[in-house]
Amino acid sequence: MATDRSRSQAFEVWAPEATTVQVVVGEAAHPLQAVADGWWRTDVPVPGGPIDYGYLIDGAGPYPDPRSRRQPNGVHALSRVYDPDGFAWTDHAWSGRQLAGAVIYELHIGTFTTEGTLDAAAARLDHLVELGVDFVELLPVNAFNGVHNWGYDGVLWYAVHEPYGGPEAYQRFVNSCHAAGLGVIQDVVYNHLGPSGNYLPQFGPYLRTDAASTWGSALNLDGPGSDEVRRYIIDNALGWLGDYHVDGLRLDAVHALVDTRALPLLEELAGAVASLSAAVQRPLSLIAESDLNNPILITSRESGGYGLDAQWNDDFHHALHVALSGEVTGYYADFAAPGALAKTLTGGFFHDGTMSTFRGRHHGRPIDTRTIPPARLVVYSQDHDQIGNRAIGDRPSSTLDDGQLAIAAAVTLLGPFTPMLFMGEEWAASTPWQFFTSHPEPDLGQATARGRLAEFARMGWDESAVPNPQDPQTFLRSKLDWTEKDDGRHARLLAFYRELARIRRERPDLRDQRFASxxxxxxxxxxxxxxxxxxxxxxxxxxxxxxxxxxxxxxxxxxxxxxxxxxxxxxxxxxxxxxxxxxxxxxxxxxxxxxxxxxxxxx
Known part of the structure; x- marks a missing residue:
């Protein structure tokens, strides 16, 4: 990380296995001195104006800073110094929002507007306020290679993707949200890094060599050097919540974290965030995406859990989707059972120790409904995964009629959980939301496409209809068409969503935090x-x-x-x-x- 010190610039980096470390600024390379615990530091005199820099590790490089705040020329290029404290915040009166009782709206910056930027998204906040939303949840915005993708291939977690507008545009967006009365939840990915532009292994043991998911190598959370790797993750989380004034984090696929330490990373993170929340005197929320159906995530730390505030609940989506569509392929099969939706509404999980035919084993465990409130489960009839991971990225609006879409909205918004909407669902958007990438490396693009086909085959979907993720039209097709929201079925459903949000807001029993209710x-x-x-x-x-x-x-x-x-x-x-x-x-x-x-x- 680089910090500004008047006419000199301080540079520091963790490289515990290096013999020499140098920082390249302009045409000159400056040596860093080894300090404690594998860290290297130096001060370098610098001229005025932007400061671009990179690190030479034992003569190799220069590589971008692992804690880079800005990558103006992409993830393979030099980093640029950015001081987040230089932004003129105007949200001093913002006291935050509790997750309980709130409505979340998930959006992807690149496809939410035609322009695909943070500033353009900020111009649409009035729509969300009128809809009755309390939180805006952004898909990952960290720096990745290429121009557009979903965001889960990030490689520089501290930098905001430049085509979205970079870090200052991100601060403007959060500031605008708070001015409009909206909290911000940022989706972050700590279980893997993207396949292109990941230079962390050049600096130190950030990754495991013995564990990987379908997305890439797992982070080193419990091996030698893992103290600093965990610090890297926790500092990143605290940076979003502190430096960028974000109100919560959605933690991607925590079931893919490989962590055998007595103090799990998630519990350690929850403690650090609780301390920051007390310091800034506003609520800060942690929401996990987990495939485990394990309530330990949302059990308080005092009761032996990890102490996270909420977790996504795919069981609700699957049960509602089957009830509406009758689709029973792949993982939907079990949810055709009579009473599946009713069980999920009253108990939280459908798979609470039951047989999962898709997994070929029993899955999950029950939620203690006496001590865990239903608001700790985030539910949805649509989200980026459940639409984008379909073969053609088709929304329910392409197959369900208006009545069925209204039912989906009512069960989600008037149910006991924390509801989340996916961008455009409120007006039955006709545009799909497909899986898109822009890998500059042709081989990587082809490999990604092949991997998607394998996933669809297991769900029994038609592989021949799958759009090419690398085709720019796949991305452009996925952008919302804002001109349609005020016409026909779109306007009718939008009005009903607004009515449901109003009913939820005005009737206290709909926000009752007891499963017994x-x-x-x-x-x-x-x-x-x-x-x-x-x-x-x-x-x-x-x-x-x-x-x-x-x-x-x-x-x-x-x-x-x-x-x-x-x-x-x-x-x-x-x-x-x-x-x-x-x-x-x-x-x-x-x-x-x-x-x-x-x-x-x-x-």
Whole structure:
């Protein structure tokens, strides 16, 4: 990392196995002196203006700084000094947002707008405020090779991707979000590095040689030298939250972290973030993506867990997707079981120790619903993975009708969990969101495409329809078309999303942080679902036929509906693919439920 000191520049880097280290500034190479724990440091006189630099390790290089803040000419070029403290923040009154009770909106900077920049995204924040969003979650923005990809191939984690606007544009974006009343969650990837531009092994033992995932070599979290590797990760996380004023981090694929130490990295990170949160006096959230269905992630550290604030819950998505679409290929097969969605709504996980036929083994363990509030599960009917990892990146709007899309929105937004929307879903965007890359190396591009085909084969999808990730049109097709949101079905669904967000915000029982307050019943044939809270009942007809739903209070006030809702002979009757939200009086079971407030009571 480089820091500015008046007319000289301080340079320091961790290179524990090097014999000599030099920093190249301009035409000159300056030696660094070895200090403690494998670190090297020096001060170099510098002229005014931008300072580009790189490190020679035992004469090889120059390589970009592992902690580079800016890469104006790409990840293979020299780093440039950037001081984040030089930005003129105006968010001093921002006190942050709690995750409980909030709505998250996931977006990808490169495809959210035509321009694909942070500044262009900031110009669209009014739309998110009107929608009723509380947090904007950005897919990874760290520096990667090429012009565009999803962001999960980052190699310089401290630098903001230059085509998005670089670090100052990122600060402007966060500042604008806070001015609009929106928190920011940044997606970060600590389980692997991208395949091009990763020079970390030239500096030290950042990677394991004995463990890898399908994405690349695992980070060295528990071997010799791992203290500094963990410090590298934790410092990066604290940098987003501190230097860039971010309100939370989404931790990509934590199940791919290989860590055998007594103090797991995730628990150590949670402790460091809690300390920073106390120092800055605003909430800071950590959200894990995990394929393990293991509640230890969201169990408090006092109770022996890792102490993360939330984790993504794919089981909710899968159960809802099957109920709406009937698709049962690949990992969707198990979720065709009767009551799968109701079980997920009331218990959190569907696979809580049950047999997973896709994995060929039992999977997961139950959530302790007495001590873990439902807000610690982030749920969605769409997200970047569940759309982009389909063969053609097709959104549900391409196959489901308006009623089915409205059902997906209602179950997600009015359910007990923390809901997340994926950019464009609120207006049934017609554009796909496909897997795209721009690897400059042809061989790497071809290898990436072959890997995708292998994944699709296991899901039983048509490989012949898969677009080439390297084709620029694949990227351009994935950009949102903002001109369509105010017309036809798009406008109708957008209005309904806004109504649902308002209902969620105005009815306290929908933010109740007790699993005991959640009651769900489903028909044996999965044709209907009744989701009841203390005073709000959502009734859904998944069927293509009108269905009488006995047992629903006929005199209950209709708060909102989509499709047709009739009263006939004392029963509610819902038309095909319809839903109704009712104001219903509490039942005896509600009155006798525990009123002990959750540790994360919603605001």
């Amino acid at each position: 959640v009651h769900a019943d489903a028909a044996a044939d999965a044709a209907w679902l009744v989701l009841r809270r203390e005073r709000t009942t959502l009734v859904v007809n998944f069927s293509a036929d009108a269905r009488p739903l006995p047992g629903i209070v006929p005199a209950a006030e209709v708060i909102a509906s989509f499709g047709s809702c009739l009263s006939a002979g004392g029963d509610r009757t819902l038309g095909p693919h319809s839903l109704v939200v009712l104001d219903t009086p509490p039942t005896d079971s509600d009155r006798h439920a525990s009123r002990t407030p959750s540790e994360e009571a919603a605001p």
